Amino acid sequence: MPRDGYRERLEALRRDVVSTGEVAVRRLRDALTALEQKDDELARRVIEGDAEVNARYLGTERDCIDLIALQQPVAGDLRFVVASFKILTDLERVGDLATNIADRATEARRDRFAEVDVQEIGAFAASMVEDSLEAYGNEDVEACRGVAESDDVLDARCEGATRRVIRELADAAHEDADGSVSDAKNLLLTVRDLERVGDHGVNIAARTLYMVEHEDELLR
Amino acid sequence: MTETTTETEEQSTGTSVGSGDTDTRTTKGESEERTRDEWREYSFSEDAILSVDDLNVYYGDDHSLKDISMDIPEKSVTALIGPSGCGKSTFLRCLNRMNDRIKSARVEGTVEYNGEDVYQDGTNLVELRKRIGMVFQAPNPFPKSIRDNIAYGPRKHGDINRGFVASLLGRDDKEEEDELVEESLRKAALWDEVNDRLDDNALGLSGGQQQRLCIARCLAVNPEVILMDEPASALDPVATSKIEDLIEELAKEYTVVVVTHNMQQAARISDQTAVFLTGGELVEYDETDKIFENPESQRVEDYITGKFG
Numbered sequence: 001m002p003r004d005g006y007r008e009r010l011e012a013l014r015r016d017v018v019s020t021g022e023v024a025v026r027r028l029r030d031a032l033t034a035l036e037q038k039d040d041e042l043a044r045r046v047i048e049g050d051a052e053v054n055a056r057y058l059g060t061e062r063d064c065i066d067l068i069a070l071q072q073p074v075a076g077d078l079r080f081v082v083a084s085f086k087i088l089t090d091l092e093r094v095g096d097l098a099t100n101i102a103d104r105a106t107e108a109r110r111d112r113f114a115e116v117d118v119q120e121i122g123a124f125a126a127s128m129v130e131d132s133l134e135a136y137g138n139e140d141v142e143a144c145r146g147v148a149e150s151d152d153v154l155d156a157r158c159e160g161a162t163r164r165v166i167r168e169l170a171d172a173a174h175e176d177a178d179g180s181v182s183d184a185k186n187l188l189l190t191v192r193d194l195e196r197v198g199d200h201g202v203n204i205a206a207r208t209l210y211m212v213e214h215e216d217e218l219l220r
Numbered sequence: 221m222t223e224t225t226t227e228t229e230e231q232s233t234g235t236s237v238g239s240g241d242t243d244t245r246t247t248k249g250e251s252e253e254r255t256r257d258e259w260r261e262y263s264f265s266e267d268a269i270l271s272v273d274d275l276n277v278y279y280g281d282d283h284s285l286k287d288i289s290m291d292i293p294e295k296s297v298t299a300l301i302g303p304s305g306c307g308k309s310t311f312l313r314c315l316n317r318m319n320d321r322i323k324s325a326r327v328e329g330t331v332e333y334n335g336e337d338v339y340q341d342g343t344n345l346v347e348l349r350k351r352i353g354m355v356f357q358a359p360n361p362f363p364k365s366i367r368d369n370i371a372y373g374p375r376k377h378g379d380i381n382r383g384f385v386a387s388l389l390g391r392d393d394k395e396e397e398d399e400l401v402e403e404s405l406r407k408a409a410l411w412d413e414v415n416d417r418l419d420d421n422a423l424g425l426s427g428g429q430q431q432r433l434c435i436a437r438c439l440a441v442n443p444e445v446i447l448m449d450e451p452a453s454a455l456d457p458v459a460t461s462k463i464e465d466l467i468e469e470l471a472k473e474y475t476v477v478v479v480t481h482n483m484q485q486a487a488r489i490s491d492q493t494a495v496f497l498t499g500g501e502l503v504e505y506d507e508t509d510k511i512f513e514n515p516e517s518q519r520v521e522d523y524i525t526g527k528f529g
Binding site for chain 1 (some may be wrong): 511
């Protein structure tokens with residue numbers, strides 16, 4: 001097949017995007033573990049590790065620009081490069097959100113809002129990103145639609161968690177109000193961050209669907 | 221015409237035929253997704269000035285174009301792309317019956333220009349080729365002055381009278397000729413570069429200027445359609461850009477049909493792109509952005525992304 005070098009670079013881009021995503025998801029899972037175990041050291045590693053996600057993101061973005069400038073991809077190849085370029089931004093944002101969660105990890109007093117299972121929400125959001133990456137890697141359009149559908153579940157769980165926190169906060173208004181407010185704030189921000197992680201998973205799936213089928217139904 | 225140049229280019233851009241056709245064969249079925257009749261139903265926003273129906277061309281026993289049907293909308297740029305030997309230049313030459321000059325060529329089907337079949341008996345070929353002009357790959361100005369190159373056609377056709385006899389008869393069209401020369405050169409974006417040396421020999425111009433002069437010469441006989449066969453492939457990048465700009469400008473007033481080996485050029489300048497593939501088949505014809513962003517046929521996708529060729 002002609003243009004072997006070009007095709008190899010396209011495949012290398014696919015691998016690099018997937019591995020950037022794997023690093024971002026690992027950071028997210030580490031941030032959730034740090035939150036669960038109040039592990040200062042792990043939280044610090046997640047925050048410092050964001051530099052690695054950013055470096056990979058910038059390097060891979062550079063590869064996309066080079067491919068466009070030097071190889072002039074068209075048709076399916078062009079959609080692949082453009083989708084990869086956009087997906088990288090989502091992955092970088094997932095890395096940032098992991099950093100946010102790690103930032104708040106050791107402040108949280110998990111016993112106060114024990115009914116809110118932030119770990120379960122986090123695992124769900126992380127798996128959405130993983131699924132979207134797998135869909136991208138395998139060009140699996142059904143998996144893309146699956147990720148988009150699971151976002152409704154995540155949104156509902158985040159909404160439920162938010163309501164529960166606010167209700168408990170109102171009930172506990174008379175005792176240690178300041179501490180409750182601070183914990184509630186952290187928890188709500190974390191829930192919001194996880195909800196956004198899911199949104200990035202959906203974006204990745206939507207771009208992948210566009211890439212494979214030139215179909216923008218999930219982008220709208 | 222410099223066939224050698226063409227060959228070399230094709231090899232260097234990797235679009236030569238013969239190798240790697242495994243892909244072609246395996247995906248052949250998918251190219252039948254849209255039949256040629258469907259291409260015709262495809263409605264471009266402008267009216268069709270040229271309407272080709274079931275065109276078949278044979279060179280002796282060689283079946284060079286197979287059942288080609290396509291409408292070419294007026295005042296737009298239509299690019300014809302495909303590997304060498306796919307019949308795109310043959311197709312171009314059918315549009316103003318340039319193939320008539322090749323003895324072994326046999327043409328079947330119809331090519332309607334403004335509703336009239338150009339292949340019907342009694343077609344005035346001189347008039348046809350005035351209305352549907354042709355610009356070739358290598359600039360081919362006459363070894364005459366710039367002015368004479370432009371005025372050659374109109375003088376020959378008697379639209380402009382010049383010379384001793386005309387002046388004796390008091391019918392010297394000097395002013396009309398000056399106007400025509402200026403207008404044609406302006407339209408070909410050459411006037412500013414040559415207006416102080418209209419009587420210099422055209423062969424003293426650069427390659428890019430010569431090519432724009434050939435375009436001006438074509439415009440001077442007042443065509444409606446301009447056919448271009450690789451008009452920029454013998455030019456450097458700067459001269460190529462000027463030709464490309466010119467083509468876009470011309471499309472406001474004329475219908476341009478251009479054969480190019482440079483797919484990026486087709487993408488840059490054309491409104492519609494027709495992809496011919498080996499065997500003289502029109503595989504896909506659609507708006508250019510559709511062809512280069514999301515072609516329907518797997519064979520077209522493979523060709524334009526360089527997966528075979």
